[in-house]
Amino acid sequence: MADAPLINIAEPGSFAWRVFHERHPVMIERLCAAHPFGPDVRDELDALLRESTAGVVEPLRDDAPDHDAWSAWTAERIGRPWSEAPFLWAESYFFRKLLAATGFFAPGPWRGVDPFAPMKRAELANAATGETLKALDNLRELDEAERDAAVVQAAVWGNQADLAFQLSTDAGNTGAGLVAGRSEDFWSLFDGSGPVHLVADNAAGELAADLVLVDHLLTTGRAPRVVLHVKPSPYYVSDATPTDVLEVLNHLAKSSGMAGEVGHRIRESLRDGRIEVRAHPFFCAPLDFGDLPEDLRDEFASAAVTIVKGDLNYRRLVGDRHWPATMPFADAVSHFPGPVAALRVLKSEVVVGLDAGTASALDAGGEPWRTNGSRALIQTCPGG
Numbered sequence: 524m525a526d527a528p529l530i531n532i533a534e535p536g537s538f539a540w541r542v543f544h545e546r547h548p549v550m551i552e553r554l555c556a557a558h559p560f561g562p563d564v565r566d567e568l569d570a571l572l573r574e575s576t577a578g579v580v581e582p583l584r585d586d587a588p589d590h591d592a593w594s595a596w597t598a599e600r601i602g603r604p605w606s607e608a609p610f611l612w613a614e615s616y617f618f619r620k621l622l623a624a625t626g627f628f629a630p631g632p633w634r635g636v637d638p639f640a641p642m643k644r645a646e647l648a649n650a651a652t653g654e655t656l657k658a659l660d661n662l663r664e665l666d667e668a669e670r671d672a673a674v675v676q677a678a679v680w681g682n683q684a685d686l687a688f689q690l691s692t693d694a695g696n697t698g699a700g701l702v703a704g705r706s707e708d709f710w711s712l713f714d715g716s717g718p719v720h721l722v723a724d725n726a727a728g729e730l731a732a733d734l735v736l737v738d739h740l741l742t743t744g745r746a747p748r749v750v751l752h753v754k755p756s757p758y759y760v761s762d763a764t765p766t767d768v769l770e771v772l773n774h775l776a777k778s779s780g781m782a783g784e785v786g787h788r789i790r791e792s793l794r795d796g797r798i799e800v801r802a803h804p805f806f807c808a809p810l811d812f813g814d815l816p817e818d819l820r821d822e823f824a825s826a827a828v829t830i831v832k833g834d835l836n837y838r839r840l841v842g843d844r845h846w847p848a849t850m851p852f853a854d855a856v857s858h859f860p861g862p863v864a865a866l867r868v869l870k871s872e873v874v875v876g877l878d879a880g881t882a883s884a885l886d887a888g889g890e891p892w893r894t895n896g897s898r899a900l901i902q903t904c905p906g907g
């Protein structure tokens with residue numbers, strides 16, 4: 524997997540460069556508007572912006588439990604310009620430093636406070652999420668195959684930030700925008716023989732769709748048990764943590780109709796151990812899935828299927844590199860220890876597994892299809 528060049532943040536105007544130079548300043552402005560941070564926190568955040576856009580990589584100055592792990596992951600980059608760093612590593616370190624800057628690890632009023640919680644809460648409470656949860660009632664009208672398709676499409680498009688995921692009674696429409704894969708490919712991986720692992724991505728609407736998928740896996744007998752992996756701490760703004768799982772679950776359980784039923788069933792499954800939530804430190808590490816720690820590797824090896832959600836997890840799964848779009852998905856995930864399925868809306872440059880005709884038609888179309896969130900994929904590899 525080491526042939527294609529790593530995506531980095533050096534080139535002015537590139538997608539990765541714009542994340543650092545355009546998105547991060549806006550995100551920090553929003554954080555400061557959402558919280559009454561004092562001058563000390565605001566200064567730290569400004570310093571982080573300056574450091575990460577024009578400076579050299581500085582070490583962490585906190586003594587949080589993950590400090591030593593980060594010392595190892597940063598050793599070779601300390602003192603070198605951020606602009607030399609790979610995109611994936613740089614974003615990960617940026618979010619770790621952002622948490623420290625907001626006082627997340629320090630004694631004081633902001634200790635343990637998720638700085639992104641107001642954004643996640645707003646999304647969970649917004650009209651689009653409400654509509655989506657109501658639309659779950661339409662699932663009752665569908666036949667089995669249509670319901671399978673709708674549930675997986677909801678999980679895929681739930682990854683489309685800021686937009687409601689789509690659940691339609693017209694299952695024929697749910698394939699629009701998919702550049703690879705079909706829901707049938709996804710469901711063909713499951714035979715109910717063993718635990719399924721779901722590596723979740725965002726909280727709020729996406730996590731609600733993921734819990735519907737988890738519930739569907741259990742109620743249709745596709746999985747005897749599901750392990751849900753979330754982030755151990757706030758990350759990439761909207762990524763789900765254990766606290767977010769409880770927030771979404773409570774929201775579902777309070778809802779009427781099918782959403783409420785799913786919420787209650789998920790709670791019961793947590794109680795009886797058929798669903799387990801984990802928050803392994805690996806999920807906030809600047810590492811690819813090719814560098815899985817042994818314990819996670821063993822777990823994924825013994826899973827019947829691992830479902831990997833979202834753009835960032837996809838980058839970590841196939842490697843955040845300038846791969847040819849037509850490189851087979853199976854080649855990109857040959858390091859993975861078991862059957863794997865990726866469900867993702869395209870929001871960054873990396874993509875593999877497209878057929879040549881699709882890739883050239885997308886390129887000829889002239890729109891930034893890799894990054895504008897209008898395309899999605901379902902990719903599967905049954906393993907060796």
Ligand SMILES: O=P(O)(O)OC[C@H]1O[C@](O)(CO)[C@@H](O)[C@@H]1O
Binds near residue numbers: 725833836870871
């Ligand atoms: O929530 P997702 O699907 O992982 O998307 C997050 C994506 O957003 C970005 O942080 C910025 O676009 C990407 O780097 C990342 O892959």
